[in-house]
Amino acid sequence: MELTEKEQKMLSGELGNAKKKSMAILLALGKIFGAKNMIPVKSVQVAGVSYSNLGEAGLEYLSELAKDGKVEVLTTLNPAGMDTENWQALGIDSDFADKQNRVIEAFSKMGIQTTCTCTPYLIGNKPEQGDHLAWSESSAVTYANSVLGAYTNREGGPSALAAALTGVTPNYGLHLDENRKPDIHFKVEAELKTLSDYGALGYFIGNNCKAKIPYLSGNLKPTNDQLKTFSASVVTYGSQSLFHIKDITPEAGKFEIPKEEITITQNEIQNSYKELSDEGTEVDFVSIGCPHASIDELKKVAELLKGKKVKVETWVATARPIKKKADELGYSKIIEDSGAKIACDTCMVVAPLKGRFKTCATTSAKACYYVRGKHGMKTRIGSLEDCINAAVSGGWEQ
Amino acid sequence: MKGRTIFKGKAEGEALVSAEPISFYGGVDPDTGKIVEKDHPLEGQSIADKILVFPQGKGSTVGSYVMYSLKKNGKAPKAIINRETETIIAVGAIISEIPMIDKIDISQIKTGDKVKVDADNAVVEVEQ
Numbered sequence: 137m138e139l140t141e142k143e144q145k146m147l148s149g150e151l152g153n154a155k156k157k158s159m160a161i162l163l164a165l166g167k168i169f170g171a172k173n174m175i176p177v178k179s180v181q182v183a184g185v186s187y188s189n190l191g192e193a194g195l196e197y198l199s200e201l202a203k204d205g206k207v208e209v210l211t212t213l214n215p216a217g218m219d220t221e222n223w224q225a226l227g228i229d230s231d232f233a234d235k236q237n238r239v240i241e242a243f244s245k246m247g248i249q250t251t252c253t254c255t256p257y258l259i260g261n262k263p264e265q266g267d268h269l270a271w272s273e274s275s276a277v278t279y280a281n282s283v284l285g286a287y288t289n290r291e292g293g294p295s296a297l298a299a300a301l302t303g304v305t306p307n308y309g310l311h312l313d314e315n316r317k318p319d320i321h322f323k324v325e326a327e328l329k330t331l332s333d334y335g336a337l338g339y340f341i342g343n344n345c346k347a348k349i350p351y352l353s354g355n356l357k358p359t360n361d362q363l364k365t366f367s368a369s370v371v372t373y374g375s376q377s378l379f380h381i382k383d384i385t386p387e388a389g390k391f392e393i394p395k396e397e398i399t400i401t402q403n404e405i406q407n408s409y410k411e412l413s414d415e416g417t418e419v420d421f422v423s424i425g426c427p428h429a430s431i432d433e434l435k436k437v438a439e440l441l442k443g444k445k446v447k448v449e450t451w452v453a454t455a456r457p458i459k460k461k462a463d464e465l466g467y468s469k470i471i472e473d474s475g476a477k478i479a480c481d482t483c484m485v486v487a488p489l490k491g492r493f494k495t496c497a498t499t500s501a502k503a504c505y506y507v508r509g510k511h512g513m514k515t516r517i518g519s520l521e522d523c524i525n526a527a528v529s530g531g532w533e534q
Numbered sequence: 535m536k537g538r539t540i541f542k543g544k545a546e547g548e549a550l551v552s553a554e555p556i557s558f559y560g561g562v563d564p565d566t567g568k569i570v571e572k573d574h575p576l577e578g579q580s581i582a583d584k585i586l587v588f589p590q591g592k593g594s595t596v597g598s599y600v601m602y603s604l605k606k607n608g609k610a611p612k613a614i615i616n617r618e619t620e621t622i623i624a625v626g627a628i629i630s631e632i633p634m635i636d637k638i639d640i641s642q643i644k645t646g647d648k649v650k651v652d653a654d655n656a657v658v659e660v661e662q
Contacts, residue, residue, distance in 0.1 A: 157629065164540060164624050189596045193564055193603025197629060272595070292595025294625045 137166045137306070138173045146302055154205025154246075158298035165295055166306030174304035175268050175311055179210040179261050182248060182300060183272035184293025186217035186486035187236040195235065197294075198242040201301070207247045208303030212256040214273045215428075215453075216240060217488055220252065220481045226451070232488065248300065252481035253455035255364070255428040257284065260457075265386050268311055270299030274377060275368030275427045275502065281378040283363050285386035287311050290377040310378060316387065318380050320345050321394045324354030326405045330519035334362040335501030336408035337400065338369025344398060345374050351394055353382040361430050368427050369501035412504045414495070414514035421493035421513070422446070422476075422527040423484040424520065425453030426500035431461050433520070434478075438467035440524040441474040447530035449493065450476035453483040476527065485510070497526040535638050537615075539656045540624050543633030545613040549647040549660075550584035551640065552576050557593030558600040558626065567609030585649040586611035587640050591623035601626030613651035615640060615658060 145151055147159040162174065184190055190198070217236050218228040228236075240250050251259060254273045257280065263269055265285035271277045272291040280286040289309040291299065299305040309315055322341055328334055341350050350370070358366065358381075371377050380388040424437060429452055437452055452471060454462070459480050462468045471478055479487075484496065485506040496507045497516040504515040516522075516532045526532045554575055556562065561571035567582035582604075591597060601623075604610040614627055616636040627634035633653035643649060643660055650659040 161625050161628050164628055165621060167538075168540075168619060168621070168624055184596055184599065189559075189594070190599055191564065191603065193606065194596065194599035196606060197599055197602050292598070292621055292625065294595060294598045294629065295621060 137163060137171060140174070143174055143302070143304060152204040154201045154203070154301050157201070158301040161295060161298040162302060162304065162306055166308065169306060169308040171306035171308040173307050175307040176303055177209055177270045177299055177305050178263060178267040179212070179269055180207070180296050180300040181212050181214065181256050181261070181271035181273050181276055182243070182293060182296045183214040185214045185239060185243070185252065187232060187239050188217045188488040189486060190239060195239055195242070198239060201297070202242040202245040205246045205301050207300040209300065210261060211248045211300040212251040212261045213243055213248055214252070215254055215483045215486050216252050216481050217486055218482050219479050222480070225477060226479055226482070226487070227492065246301070251455065253428050254483070255455055258428070258430060258458065259455045270296050270305040272296040274371040275364070278367035278371040278377045278379070279364060281310060282367060282380065282385050316378055317349065317391045318351035319348035319394050319396065321351045321353065321397045323397060323399045324352055324356055326400055326402045328356065328405070331362060331365045331499040332501070332517050332519055333405060334358060334366040335369040335499070335517065336405045336412065338366045339373050339408045339412055339501045340400060340404050342370045342373025345376060347375050349376050349378050349380070351380045351382070351388065351391070356381055356384065358384065361433055364427050365500060372502040372505050409517060412501055412515065412517045414516070416495070416514065417532045419448055419495050419497045419516060419526045419530070419532045421496045422448055422450040422523050423453070423496050423498045423503060424451070424523060426483055426485060426498065426503040428483065429454040429458070431458050434458065434462045434467045434471070436520055437524065438470040440521060441476060442470050444474050444528050446475045446527040448527050450527040451479045451484060452476060453479045456480040497523045497532055499523055535642065535658045537635040537637040537656050537658060539653050540619060540634040540636055541627040541632060542654050543613070543631070544652050544654065545585065545633050546648070546650045547583060547585045547612045549587050549643050549645055549649045550576065550579065550581060551643055551645045552588040554588070555590050555592040556588045557591065558597030558622065559594040561593065562600060562604070564600050564603035564609070565607060567604055580609070581611045582609040584611050585613050585615065585651060587615045587643050589617040589640060590620050593622065595622050595625070597622040598626035598629060601632065602630045605630040605632065613653065615643070615651065
């Protein structure tokens with residue numbers, strides 16, 4: 137690989153240990169993936185934040201880097217294991233809180249903005265079409281690539297952090313136009329109205345596109361929130377972090393429509409719902425906001441909860457600046473008066489929830505995968521109305 | 535056998551071979567070095583001080599941090615050999631400073647073989 141003078145300086149250790157380690161990581165990755173050079177990045181999104189995922193090892197590693205590491209570009213952070221201000225209300229214990237705070241401090245020391253959200257594009261880190269990035273957090277990567285037309289690989293926590301500390305990433309994969317063309321065409325005939333409909337769509341496409349980049353056409357008029365949830369779902373169930381939608385996404389018109397076709401009827405969507413949900417009507421946890429809720433979603437939640445009380449533990453996860461907006465607009469008070477909790481900085485995927493609840497009702501297909509696998513819960517997936525009804529009634533209507 | 539250097543260094547020891555990928559996050563106990571993934575062919579065995587041979591990694595990129603932990607706890611393998619590596623194991627070897635070579639035909643190595651790893655020159659020697 138060809139390195140610039142600055143990249144060589146970083147690799148030699150002249151600019152400190154953190155940059156040396158980081159360049160070594162990026163160089164090795166570049167070698168593995170056949171990159172000819174590094175490419176500068178506009179911003180970085182770092183995953184690997186929750187103490188329940190990192191453990192003592194991760195904390196040690198980050199603290200070591202923080203001794204002399206400073207980021208070179210705008211760097212934002214993934215959700216942590218807890219709401220940093222309100223962790224007691226969410227049932228987190230103080231030992232965990234202490235460790236989690238030390239993780240966040242290490243990131244902060246490196247100059248990272250501790251935004252603790254998977255939706256950086258909603259709160260000040262919004263890439264433009266053509267920007268090269270090094271983002272981790274698969275839903276954000278997929279949204280940035282597909283909906284915003286930015287260029288990023290699906291980085292892991294350590295490689296994203298290395299990119300932040302050096303300002304560069306190896307130039308391979310989705311940084312190259314030729315790797316962004318779609319290979320399979322999904323003709324969508326089903327009617328899609330809710331977030332969970334788009335999640336179910338992502339579930340089907342992810343499972344059926346294998347390693348191919350999907351191109352979608354059909355009667356699709358997704359809102360931004362629906363694109364957000366689709367991005368999360370398609371990358372959770374499939375291996376590609378890029379999709380194209382005819383007349384909707386910025387790069388869709390650049391490519392030839394793929395010859396291989398799969399038609400998606402209402403049947404495929406209904407089957408996806410069946411596979412994403414477990415049978416039964418009990419619910420002891422309702423979870424909204426995977427990816428983190430937008431201000432519009434919070435408005436809808438408030439409208440549904442107004443004047444009501446929840447019978448079941450209910451979390452609405454969102455980025456802190458969005459909660460602050462919801463405070464001003466009066467949505468937060470309505471939501472919290474119902475007994476539901478607004479969770480910032482965290483979510484139902486990365487919080488240490490194992491063993492606390494048996495069954496989770498959610499609008500998010502992505503959340504179904506993680507609450508099943510990581511937390512051993514059963515799942516119910518449905519629209520926002522279905523989920524809030526479950527929270528208020530204490531049971532799921534099939 | 536000649537392969538590709540992922541991280542430099544030399545080591546020799548006893549091979550522990552898996553034909554299945556290994557997930558360090560959730561699949562290996564960082565305190566004991568034992569493989570804990572349910573139904574994994576090496577379940578219950580310790581990778582500590584072994585020449586660990588497997589096709590590639592899988593699972594979360596947090597696995598790189600688990601490898602770092604193993605090294606700090608003195609439970610890391612002496613060296614790692616992969617058929618075709620991916621990011622988790624490569625990054626893990628680099629941050630933990632574990633000698634590592636990939637692009638090796640791992641079917642040529644059996645558990646118990648004495649193996650010499652020269653990751654400076656990307657050479658693996660197997661004594662059978």
